[in-house]
Amino acid sequence: MRSDLRIDHAARLRGRISPLHKHFARSEPILLYTERFTTMQKKYPIGILGATGMVGQRFIQLLEHHPWFEVTWLAASDRSSGKPYGEAAKWRLDTPLPERIARMTVSPADPDGAPKIIFAALDAGIAREMEPRFAEAGCAVVSNSSAYRMAPSVPLVIPEINAEHLHLIEEQPTRKTTGGYMVTNPNCSTIGLVMALKPIEERFGIEQILVTTMQAISGAGYPGVPSMDILGNVIPYIGSEEEKMEAETLKLLGRLEGHAVTPLKARISAHCNRVAVEDGHTESVSIKLARPATHDEILAAWAEFKPLAGQALPTAPEQPVEWAPQSDRPQPRLDRNRGRGMGVTVGRLRPCNVLDWKFTVLSHNTIRGAAGAAILNAELLASLGKLEPAAETASRA
Ligand SMILES: NC(=O)c1ccc[n+]([C@@H]2O[C@H](COP(=O)([O-])OP(=O)(O)OC[C@H]3O[C@@H](n4cnc5c(N)ncnc54)[C@H](OP(=O)(O)O)[C@@H]3O)[C@@H](O)[C@H]2O)c1
Numbered sequence: 335m336r337s338d339l340r341i342d343h344a345a346r347l348r349g350r351i352s353p354l355h356k357h358f359a360r361s362e363p364i365l366l367y368t369e370r371f372t373t374m375q376k377k378y379p380i381g382i383l384g385a386t387g388m389v390g391q392r393f394i395q396l397l398e399h400h401p402w403f404e405v406t407w408l409a410a411s412d413r414s415s416g417k418p419y420g421e422a423a424k425w426r427l428d429t430p431l432p433e434r435i436a437r438m439t440v441s442p443a444d445p446d447g448a449p450k451i452i453f454a455a456l457d458a459g460i461a462r463e464m465e466p467r468f469a470e471a472g473c474a475v476v477s478n479s480s481a482y483r484m485a486p487s488v489p490l491v492i493p494e495i496n497a498e499h500l501h502l503i504e505e506q507p508t509r510k511t512t513g514g515y516m517v518t519n520p521n522c523s524t525i526g527l528v529m530a531l532k533p534i535e536e537r538f539g540i541e542q543i544l545v546t547t548m549q550a551i552s553g554a555g556y557p558g559v560p561s562m563d564i565l566g567n568v569i570p571y572i573g574s575e576e577e578k579m580e581a582e583t584l585k586l587l588g589r590l591e592g593h594a595v596t597p598l599k600a601r602i603s604a605h606c607n608r609v610a611v612e613d614g615h616t617e618s619v620s621i622k623l624a625r626p627a628t629h630d631e632i633l634a635a636w637a638e639f640k641p642l643a644g645q646a647l648p649t650a651p652e653q654p655v656e657w658a659p660q661s662d663r664p665q666p667r668l669d670r671n672r673g674r675g676m677g678v679t680v681g682r683l684r685p686c687n688v689l690d691w692k693f694t695v696l697s698h699n700t701i702r703g704a705a706g707a708a709i710l711n712a713e714l715l716a717s718l719g720k721l722e723p724a725a726e727t728a729s730r731a
Pocket residue numbers: 383384385386387388389390409410411412413414415443455456457458460478479480520521522552553554555556557699700703704
């Protein structure tokens with residue numbers, strides 16, 4: 335990480351937090367925060383664009399009791415705006431819809447009246463038009479959509495992997511005028527792959543990657559794939575998914591050089607399949623290394639990969655890449671909630687007869703692969719002072 339991006343949480347947050355630990359002990363089962371984290375006296379107000387969808391609902395679930403962020407604004411399409419959230423959204427998650435949120439009125443998707451920090455969970459076509467409008471209005475837009483992930487001045491970030499790419503924010507024209515900007519997290523199938531590859535890549539180099547996914551139906555949003563198409567079936571096609579996975583992986587593992595990211599110079603081929611699993615993307619991976627590595631050296635690279643250790647980001651898992659030693663793991667139903675849904679599980683590491691090594695990786699697609707990824711990005715931005723009021727930032731530029 336570049337030295338000016340090192341995080342001094344204590345300095346950044348001093349005076350803004352108070353030890354209200356006990357409040358968090360009442361969290362619902364998979365919610366992310368425990369008494370380990372301190373609550374800011376004045377939390378950042380947060381808006382959610384696309385609040386009624388699969389990812390929007392995860393944002394609401396994960397942000398309930400968040401020590402730094404508080405949901406104050408919800409927006410969705412014209413179908414939902416003006417209605418109480420509890421009526422507009424068909425709540426699909428297995429923790430109760432918080433009453434405060436159920437009573438909130440869904441706003442039109444317009445920056446007027448929206449808070450300055452926006453978590454966006456919109457389809458790419460809508461996001462392409464809408465996210466820049468919020469950035470122009472001075473918002474920090476932390477997006478899940480693919481619309482701008484590959485734009486040269488938009489950071490595509492996983493905090494454990496490439497936090498330094500956040501420097502790209504300063505290249506965005508709106509940063510200099512209104513202070514607003516866009517930051518993205520990767521596709522839900524990319525994130526598990528990259529988390530497993532990074533510890534290996536930084537020690538041994540990676541030249542070739544073959545990946546075959548088995549992706550959960552929740553990855554297609556709600557109502558998603560019709561039950562008649564997916565029950566008892568596998569669909570060997572997810573539109574644009576393979577291209578996204580290939581391009582995003584190389585950008586994430588690339589280097590920030592000057593004002594742009596140079597993608598990792600590796601060959602990658604992805605096969606993406608939809609399977610009848612509710613949550614959790616499983617991937618079979620083969621890799622060719624630049625330098626030889628033993629089985630134990632790869633296990634050590636995964637075990638020792640803790641780039642956010644000590645930085646106290648509330649959503650960061652303690653063990654980002656966790657090894658499952660059993661010969662039939664990881665499995666989505668058994669392993670997707672490791673690290674409160676933010677951990678990535680690897681297993682079945684063995685020699686590959688075509689490339690060098692092969693293994694299986696699993697990640698929760700709507701937590702680590704979507705809402706949790708964006709929340710962790712926002713926590714990193716907060717730690718770096720990049721969520722301060724946008725007008726302040728613009729007047730300094
Ligand atoms: N599901 C995943 O695992 C996953 C993972 C990573 C990334 N993503 C990405 O995250 C984004 C959201 O995915 P999702 O699965 O949550 O989709 P979804 O369930 O279909 O939800 C879409 C959301 O967008 C809103 N919306 C639709 N048209 C709109 C408009 N014209 N203006 C404002 N809001 C509008 C919908 O509101 P209404 O309810 O009012 O229609 C709904 O809140 C997509 O870009 C997706 O690719 C999803």
